Amino acid sequence: MVSPSRQGWPKPGAGPELSRPELSRRGLLTGVAGAGLLAVLAACNAAGSAPATTASSGAPGRRGGVLRAGSPPPPTAVDPVTMYDGSAIAIVQLVAEYLIWLDRDFKLVPKLAESWSSDQGGKRWTFKLRPGVTFSDGTLVDAAAVKASFDRLLDPKSKSAALSAFESILSAGGVSTDGTATVTFALDRPFSDFPYLVSAGNYNAVILKADYGGDFTKNAIGTGPFILKSYDSATGASLTRNEKYWDGGKPYLDGVEIKFYADDQADLLALQSGDIDTQILSRAALVEPLGASGVVTVDTVKGTGVTVLSLRVDQAPFDKKEVRQAVAYGLARPDILQAIGTGIGDLGNDHLLAPLFPAAPAGIPQRAQDKQKVAQLLQAAGVPQLSFTLTFDPPSKDYAVTIQNQLEQVGITVHLDQRSSTDFYGGDQAKDTPWLFTPANLVGWAGRPVPSQFITPMVKSKAVWNGSKYASPALDAAADAYDRASTDADRKAQAETIATILHEDVPIVIAYWSGAVRAYNGKKFDGIQAHPSSFVDFSTVSQK
Template sequence: MPLFPTGPIGSAGDRAARSAEHPVRALLTRRGLLAGVGAGGAAAFLAACGSSGSGAQPGAAGASAGSGGRRGGLITLGAPTPPTALDPVTMYDGTAIALVQLVAEYLVWLDEDFQLRPALATAWTSSEGGRTWSFTLRKGVVFSDGTPLDAPTVKASFDRLLDPANKSAALSAFASVLTAGGVAVSGPDTVVFHLQRPFSDFPYLVSAGNYNALVLKSDYKVGTFARQAIGTGPFLLDSYDVGRGASFGRNPKYRDAAKLYLDGVRVVFHKDAQADLLALQSGAIDAQILSQADLVTPIAGSASIAVDKVDGTVLAAFTLRVDKEPFTKKEVRQAIACALDRPGALSTVYNGVGVLGNDHLVAPAFASAPKDLPQRGKDAAKVRSLLSAAGVDKLRFTLSFDPPNKDYALVIQDQLKQVGITVDLDQQTSDAFYGGNQETDTPWLFTDANLVGWAGRPTPSQFIIPMVKSHGVWNGSKYANPALDAAADAYDAATDPAERGRQAEIIARALHEDVPVIVSAWAGAVRAYRSDRVKGLRAHPSAYLDLTTVSRV
């Protein structure tokens, strides 16, 4: 299973979807890339709206974690070699994203608990029923070269992301919400976004939840970041070698430079996760940027290795084509769902890091998640009853997937075998699985049953809109339900948390009943570090890296 909400935030799925990209339909972000809309839901964004300039900074929720640590010094981090260019506009892998986040900033930061925190913007408000959003910029912020931050600069950054010619992964997050020409300025310190439709979670789209939404200088040229990295963040990129690593020094022009503990950061690239782990165990590095639960969980507590864990919204969607036999009858789909041992899958596939899924897309981490929908569990008697009601004597089907989901596929095959359902496994290369014509025959969208890894998102909408709305761009199940469509639109437009909760429950109950997608578990995230050297380092659902409160021990 990928480490990140977007397959290292850059799975083969991301790459394939991007290669077939429609002007505004970009990338299926899967593991940690979080590219998306938000998770905390209305309560989180309403709490952030109208926040003052003295509001919390990125990492403020864990500010006490660094207290007591010594000031100064460097830390050394390990990470897989980035497969994509170190560029804020086009990057989609976890290593590149983490490195860029040390230098550049967002209007809004996304904490590990999915709460929004002021960053370059100190407050945001909506009007016209959620179709217009205004963000007030923090005063006195300058880029590392001394250039002042202002509203035209922010507008230029988003205009750059919304230009299809730049092939930014951010396009998928803005699809159907914000298009080119939708960004304006209102004075030197206010940026205004005019949306295509009401979208109450819009602040998440300009937060770290949309990992490409970093604010850069107006004259930034795509592809030049590794040579001349200029940002408003806490660190400066001193050197970058794609084959070896990177080094960062403290940015003296950072707005809270006096609060930083570290003088700098060194990053060492490793060829794979195993090499990265060995470096941690040997003491060659102090911590990992991207940790795999299956590798680090078993060694937590040994040799001063600590593992921080956090719930997330990463999932592997077990998708069933509702327009293809034997899945045209919902009783068959329900039977398959009732055959699964979800705690067993969570333990086997995710090393117990995460929470159980309940066959809908409103994850428990979301504020709007339904609280009274009974948890579906393994029930062999019910499987038999449902298949009998569907007139199915023996059930057999083929499950397609790519290598990252092999473990989950084997679990499904074994669990369904125990109730008399035969599953033939069709493992394809990632290039083949996500290749082909994305409109007509790509396996991940057109096979009868498949497993697709999805990056964590900060809100339910970025799962619901593409995956299960009628004619959604990534609707692999071919599911269509007018009631769900209406509830999804109402959810996006609602600003009252109670109303959002009501619409979320309609959506969740429809998916739980119709089962176009089986969600056995929502994976969490981990980050491993040496507790004898580092203090204040946290895991993040999207593997984001905030070092503003991290110190040497």
């Protein structure tokens, strides 16, 4: 068993308390917004490459130049199958591609797949591949390569972080081909959001050659806009333009140089001095003050990363709903968003339908700090003096202290129990690991591409990562109905049911949803943007 930070989406890195290694490991978010399923399918049935314009100005891309990007060194090998940190993912995404990309608004963008469709009520999905695309060694991308890529991820021996993303949805043996250009996924259950799971949102799902055997940095063959020429685990990576790239004359740059910096300050100073032009993983608290310089541009974007306060509903004092509600009413959420989320993101309302999700309900009243309401709820529960222990690991320290201070203002006493990350996620995942079995704890979850990827593991009855030990047959039914819904109306209806149940029962408290930033030299380059997942797409970046 692995924690949320060690599966297909590592933890968010928006909090100012993160160290450089933690930022690298946890710096990836993935959220979702944009069209509903039917609109997405309609849009994606038409192939076509993006116009030859830069992302921010709309002007034609100017060819030439090398972009220098700063990044922390990857903590492990740069391997598309097992990577989980922001630096490794960035390098791979410059070289290799997915069936579908997620843009900064989290809309599905056709890449190696030019169209897709479903039948059997969303239990079978068929993808048509873009014709004529080749790997950088000249080998044609075909259905066999795509099948091999997913068979590899679904093999437990690969130890891929992507395996948990497919849990209960797609099993080994579920991928088949029909000719050279058609791939079919036979799912374990209807899942109308399946395209997101073969997109960049499941970032290990890059398409590699059928015979890929590892050692990516020595033999980096992909379909992406750049080719990896050299890699040094201590100093960085050098990439050059892929002259045979399939997408409309892109990239505009001659190459990308990635320089590794061991700490935040060194990376920041390199940006300020001009030694680098952009950062792979920017920290909002550090780079936002630079936005007034006129040289450093700071782009921001909202996301769906979240740090969840889980409350054990099967143990006193949180076995009483009123006590859980009192904790929720004890928090001043705008202050938390500003202090911990650096003001980038959205307020949370104690359910798992982030504002960026298309089906997010709009009619549930936003909770706010209310001292009188807290006292009334605790009195009704027969617990007039509430005191509890909050367990967390170092990245959540500032958030834990903020919760302690705010709840003290409403008469609730919180004792802080900080563990090392090793201890917090250690132990027996089935019976005593702190992040799943302490009475109250803070766990950072990276943004998911669809709400089901929060709901299914976190709050469904007997879910694998149900730290609150919450169980609700009504929520289970609504979650299953959401997954198989085929229209936007159906999805919104089920989403409202799910959100209403969670908001009322409060097994988890969500104060805010985090966002992301990216800093760059706006005097020299155009087309660089923040991405909620800290993903990189430098194919449309150009010199000014």
